[in-house]
Amino acid sequence: MDVERMKALLEGAARLRRPSRERTLFDIGARGYFENPTTDLLAFFLDPEAEHGFGNAVLSALLDSLPEALQPAACERYLTRPPVREWVTSRHQRIDLVLESDRWVLAVEHKVYHGLHNDFAHYGEDIALRLSGQDSRQVLCVVLSPGGQAPSSPGWLGLGYPDFLRRLRSAAGSLYEQHGESKWLLFLREFVIHLENLTMTDTLTDAQEQFALEHLGEIEALTKAKNDALVSLRLRLQEGLNTRLDDLGLPITSWQENWPVGPALRFVPHGWQGYSSVVIYLEPQIPKQVWVQTYIDRRNGDLAELAGKGIDCNQFDEHKVGRSVYNFYHGFSSMDWDAVEEAVASYLRAIMAMEQGWQREQLEEVQGD
Structure with a gap:
């Protein structure tokens, strides 16, 4: 199509x-x-x-x-x-x-x-x-x-x-x-x-039913194109992040999560324990709106300590304090994937720098078991 x-x-x-x-x-x-x-x-x-x-x-x-x-x-x-x-x-x-x-x-x-x-x-x-x-x-x-x-x-x-x-x-x-x-x-x-x-029921109206039936093949093709595009984007960003973070010697892995509000792409250092990660969320209701959501394990300290480690809440559009994580939001009004990739790489680098000590200890314990 x-x-x-x-x-x-x-x-x-x-x-x-x-x-x-x-x-x-x-x-x-x-x-x-x-x-x-x-x-x-x-x-x-x-x-x-x-x-x-x-x-x-x-x-x-x-x-x-x-x-x-x-x-x-x-x-x-x-x-x-x-x-x-x-x-x-x-x-x-x-x-x-x-x-x-x-x-x-x-x-x-x-x-x-x-x-x-x-x-x-x-x-x-x-x-x-x-x-x-x-x-x-x-x-x-x-x-x-x-x-x-x-x-x-x-x-x-x-x-x-x-x-x-x-x-x-x-x-x-x-x-x-x-x-x-x-x-x-x-x-x-x-x-x-x-x-x-x-x-306001969730059932199809007659017009919706007729439209879907008349365009079954095209809808299937469009759905496949959407799924293929998300996989292609995730793998391309993962490759770019590994290039940007190559000096740290730890690969970045990723997967897709289907949230109730839309698709989300999660990126973490391979084998990382805890709650820290970076997610790219695509806003379905707002064309071209992209959110980079950075989750920071609260074991890394309070907000003041995080600011000294490269994650300053004042540099984000919004932040929330959860039970186990801090959640920082960075919005992009256009799908500038180079800028998005650069931001994700920056947040992952900060996560790896602040957590490398206790993460290595946990990894060694897992490998020892």
């Missing part, structure tokens, strides 16, 4: 790339998705009398997601009591969320990763019998989920996240104009993004 055909294929594939997910407080402070806490938050924002001060803005966004003929009138969008979580049926089963007005009742089952296996027929009958009563309130039963699937039981509707969240985003914009910045508005925004992220 020639370069021009590679470019054309990549341009076509780029149009199908999904946007990256924005991390939220829920991603940072929680351990994945839990249905009950998420429904608790939903109940809080749906309550017009709750301390967030949003009135019925979130409730109206949910009600506007119903089929138009079933939507309560604007003057009926209030609750006579706070949302009820885990409403218990006569058979001691639980409905995720029940909202009550004196004109209508809305039962909500919240599904993200679980299938539609509940006794929905019993849920609907029990709600109608026990809550509608003699006042003949309208009873609405919905399943809220990313895909908007409805159960087969009569009287149940499916509401999808995309429509609800689109209305909720609009409501949040209006709330910002009315209230300005507030912690509750920040939490609502984070909650909306959190729910949006749940709808």
Whole structure:
């Protein structure tokens, strides 16, 4: 495959790339998705009398997601009591969320990763019998989920996240104009993004599937070209490093690691023990961005001692202190491989100079065993 055909294929594939997910407080402070806490938050924002001060803005966004003929009138969008979580049926089963007005009742089952296996027929009958009563309130039963699937039981509707969240985003914009910045508005925004992220599946869309099937051979050729290029680059750099460091009398070895964020090429002196090494990481999301990450075993001393041994943290773009290693980052905005090779050689030379004493002792112990 020639370069021009590679470019054309990549341009076509780029149009199908999904946007990256924005991390939220829920991603940072929680351990994945839990249905009950998420429904608790939903109940809080749906309550017009709750301390967030949003009135019925979130409730109206949910009600506007119903089929138009079933939507309560604007003057009926209030609750006579706070949302009820885990409403218990006569058979001691639980409905995720029940909202009550004196004109209508809305039962909500919240599904993200679980299938539609509940006794929905019993849920609907029990709600109608026990809550509608003699006042003949309208009873609405919905399943809220990313895909908007409805159960087969009569009287149940499916509401999808995309429509609800689109209305909720609009409501949040209006709330910002009315209230300005507030912690509750920040939490609502984070909650909306959190729910949006749940709808971003890793499955192929129809367009992605069709594109991949139509270009199977070319994609395979492009993948092989990528893998061959990484091997060629690694071996070429390894050869150059051995030439630059020939005076030290110890060869450099290398291998490729496939990190979750992209390919990484690791270089170490042959037979070296400990945690020190130098890694070249290619940034997949930023064209031509290259990072040289130098790992220094913490047994070499503190940052001040390292500076005296040729590894000064102030000369790097960033550094982190780990449990066993220091990690120093040197970024290159272009694939200038001569400059990258020179930097890697410099860091490897510093590593070998500072560690040669105790590394030789360890090597002799290994060889003696």
